[in-house]
Amino acid sequence: MAFDSLSEKLQNVFKNLRSKGKLTEDDVKAALKEVKMALLEADVNFKVVKQFTKSVQERAIGQDVMNGLNPGQMVIKIVNEEMIKLMGSETTEIAFRPGKELTVIMMVGLQGAGKTTTTAKIAGKLKSKGKKSLLVACDVYRPAAIEQLKINGEKQGVEVFSMGDKNKPADIAKAAVEHAKKNDFNVVIIDTAGRLHIDEDMMAELIEIKEATDVFQTILVVDAMTGQDAVNVAGTFDEKIGIDGVVITKLDGDTRGGAALSIRAVTGKPILYAGMGEKLSDLEQFYPERMASRILGMGDVLSMIEKAQENIDEEQAKKLEQKMRKNEFDFEMYLDSMSQMKKMGGLSSVMGMMPGMGIGGGKMPDIDTDEAEKGMARTEAIIYSMTPEERRNPKLLNPSRKARIARGAGVDVSEVNRLVKQFEQTKKFMKQMPGMMGGKKGRRGGGGLGGLFKGLPF
Known part of the structure; x- marks a missing residue:
């Protein structure tokens, strides 16, 4: 996705800055040279890059920053502020004529x-x-x-x-x-x-x-x-x-x-x-x-919350959470969770807004989003191949039923077995950790993001 490569390169530069206890002027200049190359490779206008790195350098090479407790972090803060300024600082809405004018x-x-x-x-x-x-x-x-x-x-x-x-x-x-x-x-x-x-x-x-x-x-x-x-x-x-x-x-x-x-x-x-x-x-x-x-x-949690509020059915989310609290966990809930995720643009869209995971979600630790999305699609196919009774009562899934489901989903029976095993492990985990759903104290309600990722098979 857009900015994946730029995001990765900038994070590598920042990682090097953070690792240094104290920064010299040469450290800052070397880091900004890498930032400059990363921006040019991202097809940012040459004049814009030149002015941007100049502004960052002027602010970064100062007594307050160089002698501060955490100079690396201060330089990153300056880069962030200058990038915001580059894109306009203020959020701009479409303007309308006053009152009822067309x-x-x-x-x-x-x-x-x-x-x-x-x-x-x-x-x-x-x-x-x-x-x-x-x-x-x-x-x-x-x-x-x-x-x-x-x-x-x-x-x-x-x-x-x-x-x-x-x-x-x-x-x-x-x-x-x-x-x-x-x-x-x-x-x-x-x-x-x-x-x-x-x-x-x-x-x-x-x-x-x-x-x-x-x-x-x-x-x-x-x-x-x-x-x-x-x-x-x-x-x-x-x-x-x-x-x-x-x-x-x-x-x-x-x-x-x-x-x-x-x-x-x-x-x-x-x-x-x-x-x-x-x-x-x-x-x-x-x-x-x-x-x-x-x-x-650094993520974009605010956009993720707004996206959830716009796309997630609050009543459905509450029902999902209530079921989980009662340990009434079944394959219908798998489908509900995946449906909520899709409404928010899929796994990569959501992960891309999380801190430390980059804009596109493509460079995340431990999770290959493309593979996870394919896995979710296979899981959906398997669950849709079950009868409603089997979804609600997985104990019915004997070997002959699993073989029928595998044929219907176009997968090997081992994938059905793997999903059933994941389901049983998740259910056991939910039972052992009632506190993960949030106790009565300080609970903020069942809507929003509650239950969104819980139960997803990845």
């Missing part, structure tokens, strides 16, 4: 950046905040884009305004705004056409839409996979039509992630959201301090 948002970007999907994702985010949004299909050159917006709009429960592909985008946008005013919408989000490259026709069309609809916010969608090109695209769009914020997509992909660390510094425009997957829920508010924490291997 806010028109225009989504722009090159073809393939994920603009149409991101448009629907943002509409979903705004809906959860009480905004009534109207999506507008203005990509008339790609009929599939119109259909895609309609499908995604329906999934999000948001109305889509379309006049097909025979009208001018500016006319469609203007008609959509009139429709929104008559039907009490407070936000209009226009999905515009992208191109493979920036050209004059595209820019002229965007300016025309902007003038016809009094656009209040212009949001650029860029693909993190394109690295420095994403930064150049952002600069050109801002220069030609003016942008108010950026959404970076595909930060979950196999990318070096340098765009996220460069865009704010180069364009001065804030990153509003980060696209972390293809699902319509996979859009995260961009918090500079949390992203810096994840890059530096």
Whole structure:
């Protein structure tokens, strides 16, 4: 995932710094040279890297740091603070017109950046905040884009305004705004056409839409996979039509992630959201301090808690915990636990937010997330091959039943035996350690993360 390599390299640098009792000026310079190389390899803009390392060095080579009790830790703190500053310090929200005035948002970007999907994702985010949004299909050159917006709009429960592909985008946008005013919408989000490259026709069309609809916010969608090109695209769009914020997509992909660390510094425009997957829920508010924490291997527990609150069924979590407290542990609970994990983006997504495990979760001690995810999929297949009675009462699983389950799941019977053994060990463990579920004193309730990882077969 994005930043895996950078995160690993920076953590190695920090490990060396921590191991030194006292730092010399040469130690700091040597460490920053490695930081500089790691950032450049992550495709961070050269000028940005130069300024970043200069700022860290100026702060790090000082009496307070060099003569402090823990100079290595102080240097890491400075790197963290400068990285937050690099990405914007403050979290920026989409701005809206005051009161009940209609806010028109225009989504722009090159073809393939994920603009149409991101448009629907943002509409979903705004809906959860009480905004009534109207999506507008203005990509008339790609009929599939119109259909895609309609499908995604329906999934999000948001109305889509379309006049097909025979009208001018500016006319469609203007008609959509009139429709929104008559039907009490407070936000209009226009999905515009992208191109493979920036050209004059595209820019002229965007300016025309902007003038016809009094656009209040212009949001650029860029693909993190394109690295420095994403930064150049952002600069050109801002220069030609003016942008108010950026959404970076595909930060979950196999990318070096340098765009996220460069865009704010180069364009001065804030990153509003980060696209972390293809699902319509996979859009995260961009918090500079949390992203810096994840890059530096310090985890992002706040985002993990928020993700749990958004995606986990609290009632289901409470029932799961109550069952565990009573030692009523069965294979249905395995399925419930895995379902909760999936809603949060899977094991690698959750592990990537934990301190010391890197942004992508790919360099964790003891756990190979890819293998663990495959193991969870096999476990699901085995459990779904059981009858409901067998799931609720595993004592029924005799050799002939296990053989039938193995055939149904497409696995060897040894895997079924292994799962049953894991189940019995986990149940015994739960019985021996009632305190692990939290006693009555100081208990904070059964919702949230309670019971999420317990019982998972890895």
